[in-house]
Amino acid sequence: MDRRYRLKKSSDFQRVRNTGKTYTHPLFVLIYVPNTTMQTHIGVAAGRSIGNAVQRNRAKRRLRACIQPWLKQLIPGVDIILIARKPLLTASYDHLAKALAKALQINHILTDEEYAS
RNA sequence: CAGGUCGGUCGGGCGAUUGCGGUUCUGUGAACACAGGACUGAGGAAAGUCCGCACUCCAAAGAGCAUGGCGCCGGGUAACGCCCGGGGUGGGGUAACCUGCCGGAAAGGGCCACAGAAACAAUACGCUGUACUAACUUUUUUAGUGCAGUAAGGGUGAAAAGGUGGUGUAAGAGACCACCGGCAUCUACAGUAAUGUGGAUAGCCAGGUAACCCCCGUCAGGAGCAAGGCUAAACAGGGACAAGUGCGUAAGCAGGGAAGUUGCUCGCUUCCUGAUAAUUCCGAGUUCCGGGUAAGCCGCGUGAGGUGCGUGAAAAUCGUGCCCAGAGAGAGAUGAUCGCCCAGACAAAUGACAAGGAAACCGGGGAUGUUUCCGCCUCGUUUGUUGGACAGAAUGCGGCUUAUAGACCGACCUGGCCG
RNA sequence: GCCCCAGUAGCUCAAUGGACAGAGCAGUAGCCUUCUAAGCUAUUGGUUGUGGGUUCGAAUCCCGCCUGGGGCG
Numbered sequence: 001m002d003r004r005y006r007l008k009k010s011s012d013f014q015r016v017r018n019t020g021k022t023y024t025h026p027l028f029v030l031i032y033v034p035n036t037t038m039q040t041h042i043g044v045a046a047g048r049s050i051g052n053a054v055q056r057n058r059a060k061r062r063l064r065a066c067i068q069p070w071l072k073q074l075i076p077g078v079d080i081i082l083i084a085r086k087p088l089l090t091a092s093y094d095h096l097a098k099a100l101a102k103a104l105q106i107n108h109i110l111t112d113e114e115y116a117s
Numbered sequence: 118c119a120g121g122u123c124g125g126u127c128g129g130g131c132g133a134u135u136g137c138g139g140u141u142c143u144g145u146g147a148a149c150a151c152a153g154g155a156c157u158g159a160g161g162a163a164a165g166u167c168c169g170c171a172c173u174c175c176a177a178a179g180a181g182c183a184u185g186g187c188g189c190c191g192g193g194u195a196a197c198g199c200c201c202g203g204g205g206u207g208g209g210g211u212a213a214c215c216u217g218c219c220g221g222a223a224a225g226g227g228c229c230a231c232a233g234a235a236a237c238a239a240u241a242c243g244c245u246g247u248a249c250u251a252a253c254u255u256u257u258u259u260a261g262u263g264c265a266g267u268a269a270g271g272g273u274g275a276a277a278a279g280g281u282g283g284u285g286u287a288a289g290a291g292a293c294c295a296c297c298g299g300c301a302u303c304u305a306c307a308g309u310a311a312u313g314u315g316g317a318u319a320g321c322c323a324g325g326u327a328a329c330c331c332c333c334g335u336c337a338g339g340a341g342c343a344a345g346g347c348u349a350a351a352c353a354g355g356g357a358c359a360a361g362u363g364c365g366u367a368a369g370c371a372g373g374g375a376a377g378u379u380g381c382u383c384g385c386u387u388c389c390u391g392a393u394a395a396u397u398c399c400g401a402g403u404u405c406c407g408g409g410u411a412a413g414c415c416g417c418g419u420g421a422g423g424u425g426c427g428u429g430a431a432a433a434u435c436g437u438g439c440c441c442a443g444a445g446a447g448a449g450a451u452g453a454u455c456g457c458c459c460a461g462a463c464a465a466a467u468g469a470c471a472a473g474g475a476a477a478c479c480g481g482g483g484a485u486g487u488u489u490c491c492g493c494c495u496c497g498u499u500u501g502u503u504g505g506a507c508a509g510a511a512u513g514c515g516g517c518u519u520a521u522a523g524a525c526c527g528a529c530c531u532g533g534c535c536g
Numbered sequence: 537g538c539c540c541c542a543g544u545a546g547c548u549c550a551a552u553g554g555a556c557a558g559a560g561c562a563g564u565a566g567c568c569u570u571c572u573a574a575g576c577u578a579u580u581g582g583u584u585g586u587g588g589g590u591u592c593g594a595a596u597c598c599c600g601c602c603u604g605g606g607g608c609g
Binding site: 002003006007008009010011012043044045052053054055057058060061062063065066068069093 | 135136137138162411447448449450451452453454507508509
């Protein structure tokens with residue numbers, strides 16, 4: 001995932017978490033809110049409860065790898081935060097990819113839903 | 118062959134598809150962005166942040182005190198609380214080997230609960246002598262009080278004042294004697310030294326604790342890359358606080374005041390040292406408070422760097438040759454999905470070796486030998502299943518500590534068998 | 537990343553190196569009350585975060601880990 005499309009500032013994270021809509025799944029938490037810049041930003045986070053530094057990094061990498069194929073089909077102008085949860089470390093890739101795709105469809109963030117389905 | 122000890126090395130490999138960070142090249146295009154290519158991208162502990170340095174800022178990094186660390190000896194180093202070698206003194210192991218401790222308790226202070234007579238000293242449980250009193254009364258003995266002597270005795274305790282035996286005495290005591298042990302001073306030899314082995318002298322006054330204070334020696338100025346420097350933007354043009362004197366025309370000097378020196382003092386550095394009749398106003402600063410910005414660049418990787426050879430008892434210690442192209446993020450890159458292989462583990466089949474067991478034979482009998490069958494363990498081959506731990510750079514190094522599936526190499530020890 | 541601090545009963549806190557580590561609240565049982573609350577009495581509950589060391593003796597002193605918390609530009 002290119003660095004341009006990432007959510008960076010701490011204040012941005014605070015804004016999205018305070019004003020955004022939340023969708024909870026056993027593997028992750030998805031928070032999103034529309035912005036005014038027509039540019040998509042995605043932030044990935046993993047808390048201390050996930051484990052040590054290796055496990056936190058792995059969780060974030062897997063989430064980035066899963067969101068990668070959907071980048072071009074997202075509605076422009078949305079800020080998204082993905083927060084990893086503990087079972088994500090042991091889940092298979094297929095399981096995680098399907099769960100994430102379903103989450104994106106339900107929340108109507110994709111531009112072309114027929115292609116996505 | 119089995120079990121173990123010590124030291125060292127490695128800590129999965131190759132490929133495909135698709136992504137990310139860094140450097141660089143090419144093309145398009147106005148800055149600057151986009152597209153494509155090439156090279157490259159975590160560790161032995163990157164961890165804990167426990168020590169030591171480099172580096173940066175505090176004017177320079179000065180003195181004394183305080184505070185803190187360290188503490189047998191020698192060597193190494195930029196330095197260390199680290200490493201190597203040696204010494205003393207305990208503990209564990211059959212052994213190889215592992216492991217605790219290390220200046221001073223005769224400079225001084227404190228503490229040593231309970232128990233005990235007493236915890237370093239005497240208002241003495243006891244023992245002995247003696248005077249007096251009382252009981253009984255033939256002597257004796259017993260009890261109490263006073264005086265004097267005593268650390269031998271029992272028992273207490275973690276610990277009881279050199280030990281054993283004797284002389285001696287009213288009872289006792291290194292008071293004296295013999296042997297043994299420890300300490301101090303002087304001294305000879307060996308060793309760079311710690312120290313070791315001897316000799317002489319007088320003495321036993323000298324319990325433990327310094328991870329209690331302390332004394333001696335030695336080291337340390339403080340803060341930390343969010344250090345610090347530059348650029349841009351933004352807010353504000355704020356509030357608090359002292360001295361306010363003398364000489365001099367003035368500059369300045371002296372005195373005074375504020376701040377800094379990340380504890381204190383000295384020293385040093387910076388700044389201030391005015392008005393008014395009066396209330397009062399003014400009043401510096403690298404000070405304090407309050408407010409604002411959290412964007413970019415540098416610091417930032419050639420370094421106490423790797424590696425071969427030599428030197429050395431050893432310490433990647435020193436000397437020397439060669440190679441340096443190869444991580445530098447900033448919500449923080451090195452990933453995701455597969456395929457093949459390789460250590461290793463388990464199961465099955467099969468082969469080799471074979472502790473041993475059974476039967477038969479040779480032989481008068483035994484030791485022993487020969488043949489056949491069964492065969493723990495170990496190793497090899499094939500097939501199947503499974504299968505790689507601890508863990509992620511964030512200024513950089515030297516150590517320490519802690520976590521870690523396993524694999525390999527070398528040296529040594531113990532036991533069994535064979536020659 | 538760098539630098540600090542703390543850990544004692546279920547909770548909040550005490551304890552000069554010295555006997556079985558205390559106090560309040562909470563819990564349990566009893567008394568009181570028609571019943572409950574309040575009150576009174578008794579009682580339960582601790583590897584002093586953990587592993588070593590110093591000491592005759594450690595919650596306390598020293599060292600290593602674990603867990604939790606705080607600060608900075």
